Amino acid sequence: MSGPQIHPSAVVEDGARFGSGCRVGPFCHIGPEVQLGDRVVLRSHVVVTGDTQVGEDTVIFPFACIGEVPQDLKYSDEKTALRIGARNRIREHVTMNTGTAGGGGVTWVGDDGLFMAGCHVAHDARIGDRVIMVNGAALAGHCRVEDDVIIGGLVGVHQFVRIGRGAIIGALSMVTHDVIPYALVQGPRGHLEGLNLVGLKRRGVGRADITALRAAFQMLAQGEGTFQNRAQRLSDEADSPYVRHIVEFVTPHSDRSYLTPGQG
Known part of the structure; x- marks a missing residue:
């Protein structure tokens, strides 16, 4: 098993830990509490900071900022964390924040997700496996997203909202209420249109x-x-x-x- 490959221009603070086969590209910044699993790849210009763990085979693309403090005025520099599972694809300009004391202290992201360019995952969110967030989608604090959910482009999800397994949210929707599993939601003020039949059949x-x-x-x-x-x-x-x-x-x-x- 090979050791990490770290580009000379990357800044890696003392204490950061790397699994075997990690690759850290040019101009990345890795904080002292970060743990990267086996074969994690940071392409270039990636910031990973805070108490953040990234699971094996995850790839993070340029200009993503992972593990910064929450965007919450109640946050007072308490120690909180971000946990990201395996085999995720985190694209350009994605932001994922750590938790808050009031929300349990940890933001969770499951396995095999795709987070397209410009997505935001706020503090204390919990995201299941095989979730897709399309470009510019944003989850507010304390949201819960179950497995196999697709959240369309430029969707905004209100804090504390839950989205059930297998649901799909159409682009440009604003979701302010819980979404039942396997649902199809669309419209500017998201409404429950029916079932996600395409997803079920797939x-x-x-x-x-x-x-x-x-x-x-x-x-x-x-x-x-x-x-x-x-x-x-x-x-x-x-x-x-x-x-x-x-x-x-x-x-x-x-x-x-x-x-x-x-x-x-």
Whole structure:
């Protein structure tokens, strides 16, 4: 296993740790608490600072700034952290901040994500695996994004919003409410348009589960009672694991209200 390859123009502060096969390109700046996993690549002009760990085989492109302090006026220089998983692609000008004491202290990014140019991940966000954030998308503080979510270009997600597994958010939307799993959201003031059928089919979800999801969506959209009441009734009939995941997402307490069918 080879040691790190560090360009002579890079600034690496004492204490930084490197896995085998790391490559640090020209004019990068690596802080003293940074840990880079095996085969991490920093292309050039990358800043990685703070208590930041980057998982193996992740590639970070020029002018990204990873692990800086949160953009939160309540932050008072307490020790917080950023944890990034394996095999992520973090493109040009992406920013990811550490957490805050009030939000648990850690910002989490899962594995196999693609963060396109100009994206922002704010303090205390938690992002699952295989998430795609398209150019210019921004997550505010304390957001939760489950696995297999696609967030379109120039989307803004309000603080504390949760986005359920397999959902897709169309470009230019502003999302201020929780998004149920497998949903399709679009429009300037994001509204719940339907199910992310294309994403479900691409992941090989069977016809029976898609049919069950369609029926569940109709119940949530048109049933009697409040949205929470309809979700609770749905739990009594949920044979599909995909429908059960929607129920499990909706029934607990949330800091935001839910984006419901027909709501803009």
